[in-house]
């Protein structure tokens with residue numbers, strides 16, 4: 001199976017005391033390409049995850065205003081779902097090899113993002129030397145590419161993630177969940193049948209008990225996200241379900257794992273994103289305004305049990321905030337907006353509080369659901385999730401990064417009213433996250 | 444609630460063997476005095492490979508809960524809605540195990556209450572697994 005090196009551990013900025021990032025202001029994102037979206041794959045080669053990926057790449061290169069031959073690096077997140085997937089040896093559907101050249105991994109382009117498959121199907125990418133996999137999350141690919149450019153290993157690098165969504169329900173009654181036995185590490189929690197959102201819902205419940213909050217207080221955030229997402233012509237909802245939701249819709253949403261309801265769960269879709277990351281020097285010759293990276297940082301699980309704890313989510317999201325501010329040489333008040341992850345919605349506030357976003361002098365935790373009751377819109381003083389996130393656009397874990405780049409470039413479809421000089425994006429969980437600080441200026 | 448039967452592997456066989464003897468064991472690192480579960484080949488704290496299995500009291504506390512209305516697991520669908528609670532072990536509250544809290548109705552889960560381990564037989568293979576019930 002074709003695979004390429006993954007991100008070296010030594011590239012991680014996962015502790016405090018590392019000082020200003022060595023690449024601060026020397027790396028920028030420029031071109032952005034987004035594929036069309038679909039709810040599920042219809043098994044036609046032309047609508048596959050791989051096909052969407054090629055569309056996104058071509059659009060990103062065109063957006064940057066550069067020649068494909070200038071691309072000398074690719075960082076990809078090979079995993080293209082968090083739900084059910086095909087067996088790796090499943091042959092492609094009939095007609096596939098008439099449309100695409102094949103590599104030795106039969107699911108390449110279908111349920112796996114694959115650099116070699118991209119290269120054989122995009123012969124115009126003639127100069128790709130640097131190839132790396134940012135595994136698990138596109139956030140990892142962004143931080144990996146930022147390091148690779150800062151280290152001089154690539155000067156014009158594609159950052160890529162595709163998402164597939166096959167027929168049938170994302171998890172329910174599929175794969176291991178369908179049998180009467182269960183093997184592998186998922187058995188330690190899987191036997192109890194908790195859906196994916198339940199771990200988050202349990203910690204959200206604890207959070208509410210600790211700070212005197214409740215699930216209803218989430219409603220303004222959920223509604224605002226859909227509003228922001230519907231401004232994005234590339235999002236799933238704007239393309240396929242362009243209807244607003246109301247507070248009443250949210251409050252009457254069916255429970256999945258109470259206190260998580262259907263609106264707290266993001267909708268799986270097919271989509272792909274490609275972004276060009278390059279040196280600050282070369283970015284000047286690209287068409288879009290550069291979105292400079294001021295720093296990046298990582299957290300990884302420290303849990304001792306089958307699920308994380310409230311304490312670990314608070315501890316690690318606090319640490320993320322401190323690491324980002326240290327690496328970028330900024331403080332919480334410098335953030336003009338935040339685009340942290342929201343899939344599931346019920347953990348967004350951990351990221352927000354870790355960054356002290358909109359804290360307004362509040363020293364402790366537990367303020368975020370109160371902030372949601374204030375003006376968190378793109379026209380207000382504290383724009384929360386202006387991208388609309390997964391919840392406003394469909395499940396990808398990339399809308400947040402994409403929008404942070406577009407915001408500081410001044411061309412987001414949901415552009416915030418105040419100047420978007422500095423913003424943050426990161427995915428995914430509060431205890432397992434890769435985040436970046438983006439800036440309109442390298443200084 | 445009849446659950447799926449877990450298939451033990453080399454790493455967790457001591458845990459499941461102990462369950463069949465109605466004993467609850469979790470991994471313990473003597474080098475840094477750290478408990479961990481699920482099992483790993485080494486201590487997640489200090490990377491010591493000399494990790495041991497240690498019997499614990501089987502007492503814990505209900506940390507949080509959800510009510511599941513839409514489970515992915517086919518054999519549990521007839522029992523919806525049902526509780527899934529997080530149980531923090533007495534010896535180390537960061538060790539979390541899950542429970543359906545047999546005998547406790549949904550919406551009546553006493554957060555913070557003491558629980559004790561019981562062992563439930565899973566139908567497919569007869570493998571026993573830990574469950575938890577509220578201490579009255």
Ligand SMILES: [Zn+2]
Nearest residue numbers: 472475486489
């Ligand atoms: Zn240890």
